[in-house]
Amino acid sequence: MGGDLDRSMRRPTMRHVARLANVSLGTVSRVINNNPSVRRDVRERVQKAMEELCYLPDAAAQSMRSLATMSVGCMVPDIGNPLFATTVSMAEQVLHSAGYTMILSSSQYSSEREREILSLFRRRRVDGILCTIGREDDAEVLSILRNSGIALVMVDRTADLDADSVGTDHFDSALQATSYLLTLGHSRIGLITVTDQVRTGRERLQGFMQAHHNAGVAFEQRLTALRGFSAEYGYRTAYEWLIGSEAPTALLAGANQMAGVLKAVRALNLKVPEDISLISFGDTDLAELNTPPLTVVRWSTEGVGRTAAVVLLSRMRGTAGEARLNLISPVELIVRRSCAQPKP
Amino acid sequence: MGGDLDRSMRRPTMRHVARLANVSLGTVSRVINNNPSVRRDVRERVQKAMEELCYLPDAAAQSMRSLATMSVGCMVPDIGNPLFATTVSMAEQVLHSAGYTMILSSSQYSSEREREILSLFRRRRVDGILCTIGREDDAEVLSILRNSGIALVMVDRTADLDADSVGTDHFDSALQATSYLLTLGHSRIGLITVTDQVRTGRERLQGFMQAHHNAGVAFEQRLTALRGFSAEYGYRTAYEWLIGSEAPTALLAGANQMAGVLKAVRALNLKVPEDISLISFGDTDLAELNTPPLTVVRWSTEGVGRTAAVVLLSRMRGTAGEARLNLISPVELIVRRSCAQPKP
DNA sequence: GTGAAAGCGCTAACAC
């Protein structure tokens, strides 16, 4: 049995299974696809043959006929970043449970790589795409996304295209954090976050401005830094501000940048919260275990990943309805001990 | 041009390109595959047609004939864990540059999911597999790995199979850290790390024991905890030990578990390093920015990922030679301020 | 240097 198989150095195919079980190709196919119109004894014979040969259907051949690859592409700027990693992780779990395979690629914040990755997704004929792009105004990337004809869910981004999106309420996040600091009496607050070419940065800036407006405090343009996503950027910015005159008395920063901010604060031997108040966007072990524990704005990155996957699934299955979904997770200010009134 | 394309609601195929460029299928194929035996003007005509139609070759159809999918499967216990995330991230970059696509799946430390994922990889006919398994003695998983016939690189694991492996010198890691504590005068040192069903845990335990042996100090079995990978486990274990009698005066823990250990230390209001000395396996922002900064054993997770990908590439290309590679990254003890002599 | 044709492993439409 399976004699010619050994010689051909190839994996077993439906043909081998059919021969061994003494049925036709069609019947094997029906068994594979759980078509009910197969007699029970025949089905069992086929299944036995499949096991005996360790047969597994070839995904490429299947998708070639069925026009569905059961795969989704996932593109993020950097999978090494814990925020993206947890989101992707949850999305992958949900998709995997639904039978989908995830193809993952990091763009490293490069527009060229984004285009490359998206064309790869097209070549692979993925059934859906989950993506967080580096810049929301990247015409070329948006155009590819628009014309791909593939189900698409934007994660934590909004752009000028007809796609679902799942994200976080960064506006409220900055609004709450800033208002809290303003209430404490701060009037020189610095904001360090990602570029305003993505929603995350833009909304944080808007929330920041709105809070100032609400409190009737003029915000200082020079104390907004929206040009970098790295800890290094957080360090440089905080350091410069803090050694300058008219230094801020409080700092808001993304979780990533906050690691750098903390280093700068240490380097300058400043005390938190006596000399400087700190709030992080995004909760981390670092924030929770810092001395003192950092006040943060928290949301569920897991929830975002899970929701994004669920939305994509319903879109791929065509059960999502006409209207685009635009889901925003709420955020919560967790007051710990990194904020105090500014020194008089 | 491409008139019938619009109507057929399908992506353009080689056939459309051939028709538009007035050549045969074979010629289009040769252009796609950079076969030099195509006249320059013809090649250019074909390329123009491809652009005009936004043609991209179908990966499934290609791999069906060529028997190479240009994809690699990557299986890790948890992509949400920063240690795995950075490794995977680097590997993905290297593989992507070489033209390979990465299929990613987290097993969540479940043997069943591992089997499922591996069979998925087989169905997808991946050209190579990069994996970190949950237990090195999992007969079923090992058997699948052995019989897959797919190029395989084990990451930070060794098992009874004929595969390349890339990892870290966890033995030396524990040896150095433990010896350092012993030298400071500690004699009740606790070790909290992953299970000894994987190399990481086993080698750390061995290094721990070896250091005790070298110093002529008896190590205490009860102060070794190798049953959990979570911060929660670190917390529970540390808490119990520290409130008990004959509490350890120093603790070694994996980066993951260390977050929990720190919480336990805080909860009990213990001072580091006066009341308890701490060393983490693996450097993190948390360790570096802790008060006081933690002494750690450091290695390059990026390096491991990069190397694993490079080894896999050479294996897939058949340029790796007969002998199995077994690459071990060195580690380095970074002394900061979390260790002191035990109280008399 | 280029075209024609066979077939990779599978599904689905159609016979019986």
Added chain:
DNA sequence: GTGTTAGCGCTTTCAC
């Protein structure tokens, strides 16, 4: 219920 057959989009002989 089951078998037969025609492709899915591509690569690769083999002619010319």
